[in-house]
Amino acid sequence: MPTAAIKICGISTGDALEAAIRARAAHAGFVFFPKSPRNVTPGEAAALAERAQGRIGRVGLFVDADDAAISEAVAGARLDALQLHGSESPERAAQLRARFGIAVWKALSVATAEDTARAASYAGAVDLVLFDAKTPKGTLPGGMGLSFDWNLVANWKGPIAWGLAGGLTPDNVAEAIRLTRTPLVDTSSGVESAPGVKDGGRIQAFAEAVRGASDF
Numbered sequence: 001m002p003t004a005a006i007k008i009c010g011i012s013t014g015d016a017l018e019a020a021i022r023a024r025a026a027h028a029g030f031v032f033f034p035k036s037p038r039n040v041t042p043g044e045a046a047a048l049a050e051r052a053q054g055r056i057g058r059v060g061l062f063v064d065a066d067d068a069a070i071s072e073a074v075a076g077a078r079l080d081a082l083q084l085h086g087s088e089s090p091e092r093a094a095q096l097r098a099r100f101g102i103a104v105w106k107a108l109s110v111a112t113a114e115d116t117a118r119a120a121s122y123a124g125a126v127d128l129v130l131f132d133a134k135t136p137k138g139t140l141p142g143g144m145g146l147s148f149d150w151n152l153v154a155n156w157k158g159p160i161a162w163g164l165a166g167g168l169t170p171d172n173v174a175e176a177i178r179l180t181r182t183p184l185v186d187t188s189s190g191v192e193s194a195p196g197v198k199d200g201g202r203i204q205a206f207a208e209a210v211r212g213a214s215d216f
């Protein structure tokens, strides 16, 4: 089984970025959502992006953001991909992909089989769907350390590339990979010591657990 690609989301410091690179993560996520404890300004993201150049992919996370905010972040942080984590429709996702000419990932919150079935409506509009947990009303739409029933996406064979997010930690990611056979895992709060504070040791442990999950 090929090793799942790793995305470490919510990178807001140089130390966290270096830890993700050392751990051989494929993608670093920058959160552009002011309500998040992981929010970065376009200026902060630009400095991190400069350091990331050629070493790790740069994914910008947005929640129902407007074109102006996305445009500023794409240009400043030279993003390789947009991760849409709000209620963006397939039409909106396709419009952003056409406008910015970079990969678009759509996060879909999952609690039932109907939720995973929604992924098909994004075929042709996005490059990847990211299955994540539903979060309670009035809280952040992600980054809460909540997971969902992984059986709902086990061996998912849809028309789009996919990944798994939601409550993944160094302790449970190997089990998640074995059960679902996901090609990509995304974590944020699971590799933190406090909300918004990335822990280099936990990032390394997460990556080792991901690689270990392929050796069976």
Ligand SMILES: O=C(O)c1ccccc1N[C@@H]1O[C@H](COP(=O)(O)O)[C@@H](O)[C@H]1O
Residues within 6 Å of the ligand: 009, 010, 029, 031, 033, 036, 037, 038, 061, 063, 085, 107, 130, 132, 140, 141, 142, 143, 144, 145, 146, 165, 166, 167, 168, 186, 187, 188, 189, 190
């Ligand atoms: O990380 C955030 O603060 C965040 C805010 C708003 C939407 C999504 C957010 N994070 C993403 O949520 C999933 C799951 O996170 P966790 O591992 O359960 O903490 C992941 O894709 C994060 O990138």
